Amino acid sequence: MPSYPGGETEKAAYDLATKGEKLVMDYLNISIFDVQEMPIDLYLFFMREAYIHGNMRTKEGREYLENCRRMEQTKPDRKKIRKKIQEQKREG
Template sequence: MPRCPDDTDEGHYKLNYIEEKLVSEYTGFNFAQIYELNVFEYQAILRDAVIYKYMQSEEGQKYLERCWILEQTKPDRAKLRENFGKEG
């Protein structure tokens, strides 16, 4: 168990069950119920739990917007035309 009497050594420990904790908070399931889920259910719920957590703050919403933009693979032609005019 980490122990630091003067509380100056924060941030050096990795949480082992953070994903399970997020799923538990989001669903109300205990860890035993979480471990009963199949991998596809677990991953879908975990994704939703993480997105939900980010949606709770303005900074998190901005982060999700940046993530969404980076996932796009097709150009937004309407926005391009709006910004640069129609070529041709």
């Protein structure tokens, strides 16, 4: 699942044992038995897709996904760095 440090906002009193299965069931409109028969790589793919799809529906979810994407980056965005430095030079 996409995630980043500090990205989880609240901890529930109870944890769901079948949260992933429920995501896939609702996303694909299939039964839990169909999910359990699914190959693991396909299940993980659809769980990720369902999680992203759910987050894309809200502003907070899109912000969360953008933060996840940003935290996955391994190379600097040189254009943005140059732009920020130029803005700082103009200001001060």
